[in-house]
Amino acid sequence: MGKALGKDATCSIARSLDVVGDSWTLLIVREALVTGATRFQDFRDSLGIASNILTGRLAALVDEGLMERRTYQESGSRPRDEYVLTEAGLSLSTVIAALSDWGRTYRPRPDGTSPQFSDAESGEPARLAFVTGNGEFASPAAMVARRRPDYPEAA
Amino acid sequence: MGKALGKDATCSIARSLDVVGDSWTLLIVREALVTGATRFQDFRDSLGIASNILTGRLAALVDEGLMERRTYQESGSRPRDEYVLTEAGLSLSTVIAALSDWGRTYRPRPDGTSPQFSDAESGEPARLAFVTGNGEFASPAAMVARRRPDYPEAA
Numbered sequence: 001m002g003k004a005l006g007k008d009a010t011c012s013i014a015r016s017l018d019v020v021g022d023s024w025t026l027l028i029v030r031e032a033l034v035t036g037a038t039r040f041q042d043f044r045d046s047l048g049i050a051s052n053i054l055t056g057r058l059a060a061l062v063d064e065g066l067m068e069r070r071t072y073q074e075s076g077s078r079p080r081d082e083y084v085l086t087e088a089g090l091s092l093s094t095v096i097a098a099l100s101d102w103g104r105t106y107r108p109r110p111d112g113t114s115p116q117f118s119d120a121e122s123g124e125p126a127r128l129a130f131v132t133g134n135g136e137f138a139s140p141a142a143m144v145a146r147r148r149p150d151y152p153e154a155a
Numbered sequence: 156m157g158k159a160l161g162k163d164a165t166c167s168i169a170r171s172l173d174v175v176g177d178s179w180t181l182l183i184v185r186e187a188l189v190t191g192a193t194r195f196q197d198f199r200d201s202l203g204i205a206s207n208i209l210t211g212r213l214a215a216l217v218d219e220g221l222m223e224r225r226t227y228q229e230s231g232s233r234p235r236d237e238y239v240l241t242e243a244g245l246s247l248s249t250v251i252a253a254l255s256d257w258g259r260t261y262r263p264r265p266d267g268t269s270p271q272f273s274d275a276e277s278g279e280p281a282r283l284a285f286v287t288g289n290g291e292f293a294s295p296a297a298m299v300a301r302r303r304p305d306y307p308e309a310a
Contacts, residue, residue: 012258103167
């Protein structure tokens with residue numbers, strides 16, 4: 001994290017990848033979002049990630065403001081840390097959902113599964129979609145993308 | 156690519172990260188989507204990526220079915236390869252847009268810029284959003300995600 005890739009410091013995609021471009025990082029966020037995991041041991045056991053790698057990724061997630069480290073204590077045991085997603089971390093739900101939809105479509109598995117997202121307040125299931133100004137859904141494969149006019153030309 | 160992370164072969168997110176979990180891979184796809192780049196030299200110059208890394212990433216993108224290698228020839232020069240996004244590659248527009256929206260919100264820059272997506276057919280600008288069953292938009296930070304009932308428990 002923090003090492004800008006290529007020449008792209010102005011591009012919002014490159015800036016995001018700088019923070020979450022690591023697969024373990026996104027899988028930790030997924031685990032927190034989908035299972036509500038907060039403890040080191042839960043992340044380690046469910047992801048099968050090596051402890052030293054997990055330690056580094058959690059520290060980076062805290063440094064980057066995606067998780068908050070809190071101390072909790074169960075009766076009779078010593079204080080421990082837990083890791084809770086911040087608003088910035090929770091907002092990666094779009095990235096997680098986009099990856100999930102893509103995987104379900106282009107890497108299907110008979111036993112494959114995906115998270116179901118829903119609105120916390122209403123409980124209504126929600127899906128991620130491209131929506132045009134007049135409220136129509138548009139297919140991801142039919143999107144064109146253009147740099148906005150103010151995009152600085154490469155020097 | 157191809158090395159399953161952790162214990163998650165059934166999870167559609169882990170399967171996607173297996174293919175596109177590398178930051179350079181997503182930046183190459185972004186470049187193809189946003190600038191229409193197809194040639195090795197264009198990717199190399201605009202991304203500032205080392206030739207040997209780019210060679211490997213393009214080969215992997217072709218192997219994974221995200222890009223198609225085509226041969227073209229300009230008059231008076233020898234045949235060259237170009238790399239064109241397939242439907243699977245184009246459909247990563249959701250992942251690119253999700254990363255872009257997150258970066259614009261949580262890593263803003265005064266000179267920062269992002270791609271504008273629009274529907275290829277109608278030309279209508281489109282944005283990525285969570286939409287509930289009754290057509291309401293829902294905030295990414297207000298999403299809860301749950302494993303669907305058929306998600307297999309870890310052994």
